[in-house]
Amino acid sequence: MSQKLKQFFLILGIFSSFPSIIVAQETTEEVAPPDHIKTIQLFGSEEFSGTPILKLGDPLTIRFDDINGDEVDYYYKITYYNFDWTPSPLYKNEYLNGFDDIRIVNYENSFNTLQMYSHYTLRIPNEDTRGLKVSGNYMIEIYDDDGEIVFSRKFIVYENLTNVKVYTKRSRDLKFIDTRQSVQFEISSPNEILKNPKRNVKTLVIQNNDLKNAITDLIPQFTVANNLVYKYDTESSFWAGNEFLFFDNKEVRSPTANIRGIDLRDIYHNYLYTDVVRGNRIYTYYPDINGSFVVRNLRAENSNTEADYVWMHFALQCYEPLDGGEIHLFGNFNNYITDESTRLTYDQENGIYTGKKLFKQGFNNYKYVLVRPDGTIDPGFISGNFDETENEYVVIPYYRAPGARYDRAIGKGMGNSRNITN
Structure with a gap:
């Protein structure tokens, strides 16, 4: 048997005396957005941030901001996946009613904000993409004029059969x-x-x-x-785990919940009170929204385009040895990703860990986690774990x-x- 023929049979999952071999497929992961893409919200009938789980036939909406503010053209594609996020054998017309690979035409520039940005909104169904035909796992990809993926997000569509x-x-x-x-x-x-x-x-x-x-x-x-x-x-x-910490800067010009100070430079800077390690303390209940966030500006009629961006400054008092690990901010504000923008650094002069990150005005949940040298996340190292x-x-x-x-x-x-x- 020629080498080319062997490769052909291997692709089909059939090779020599092992007819049941199936070629392993890699799972597909989400593509994280670049620094200039902020506040990605993907939701179904209820406007709540996170991985949307929507009923078949319900609408899907995605919102995001480009803080470059130069009205770049963005396009979208929708892809269907197996349960384990490996590529599905279904053709596009088997799961999609209509077309994708379409430009997002609904966008507005920010109004009355110090940080300029363009706000994009895509709703499905629309005149090009009329709906999804089957339930299961989906990925929406946003890409630019050059065909390069800017970011992608997963979502799940279910049928009410059980x-x-x-x-x-x-x-x-x-x-x-x-x-x-x-x-x-x-x-x-x-x-x-x-x-x-x-x-x-x-x-x-x-x-x-x-x-x-x-x-x-x-x-x-x-x-x-x-x-x-x-x-x-x-x-x-x-x-x-423990209840998420929070801040609420819907009124950016004066201190509100958990914000101790405000500074105006090119844009507003908000300084949070210093947080402490909670793992060695008694559990205390207070309401949270389980890691999510809500965009809002108290003085705005439309928070999507009138909420400003603010540099949030975090401080954590932690004397626990990290053993080579790093402390990161963690939450749904960036889809539970830990990267350089979420890492806190040690301020030797004041003996605390500090960090800053750009957030859109609103109510935000967050917590601190330890990222160990092997990349694993210890969610309870700072916050603790309490069965309550x-x-x-x-x-x-x-x-x-x-x-x-x-x-x-x-x-x-x-x-x-x-x-x-x-």
Whole structure:
């Protein structure tokens, strides 16, 4: 057999005496935006920032700012993926009603702001992209005139075919009973038999809209009639964390919640009170929005174009040894990404860690995490882990029927740890 023929068979997943070999495909990750793209919001019917999980047929909206403010043309593409974010075999016309690869025509320049920016809005359906045909995993890519991807974001579309009940439990392992939360759930399918569920049903368990930290490898432990039961402990557990910290600068000209000082240079600078390590303190409850953010300007009629950008200055008092790690800001304000813009540096003169980042006016949640030398994130190093912490959990079941070519998202279940039980 020639080398070229062998390569051809390998692509088909068939080679020599191993006909069942399937070529491994790489999972697709989101492309982080450049520095001049800010405040990306992707949402469905409810305007709430994060990875949107919307019902099939509901609208999708994406907003973002370009602080270069030069009215650059941006375009969008929509791609469908398998459950594990590997490329799907579906053709575009099988999952998309209409066309993509279209320029975003709805944009406005900022008004009455010190920081100039162009605000872009894309709504689907529109006259070119009339809607999505199937449920499952999607990625929207924003790219420029040169065909280069500027950034991309994932979103999930589901069908209401199952009922998903979600429960939050304390860990049964005494070592983690005060620090971890386990997610247990049941999937009932009253109208459709889910054949061979241990093979064909996959589940996605998300904490606080952080898709990067989701659990994806659970299979049903047992079946009762048409109910699939998942009563895992360790396998479905998350670090409980602590409530997110917050600041609210909807009125940028005067100190508000958690802001101790204001300075006006080229644009406004807001200085937060110094935060402390909470891991060694008693847990204290206060409301948060689980890592998310809301854009708003108290003096504006339209906060999308009238909310200004502010340099937020953070300070953290931490005497814990980092062992080569780095302290970073963490939250949905940048899709839970840690990079150079989120890193805090040590101020030796004052004995604190400091950092600054550009935020659009509004209500923002954040916390501090330790990024270890190997790149792993320790979410409880600064904040601590407390089983009383209020966290939101979402469970999405997927089903690929025998002979089907794609993974349908067949439901959505939600639970909250404020109702945690033993």
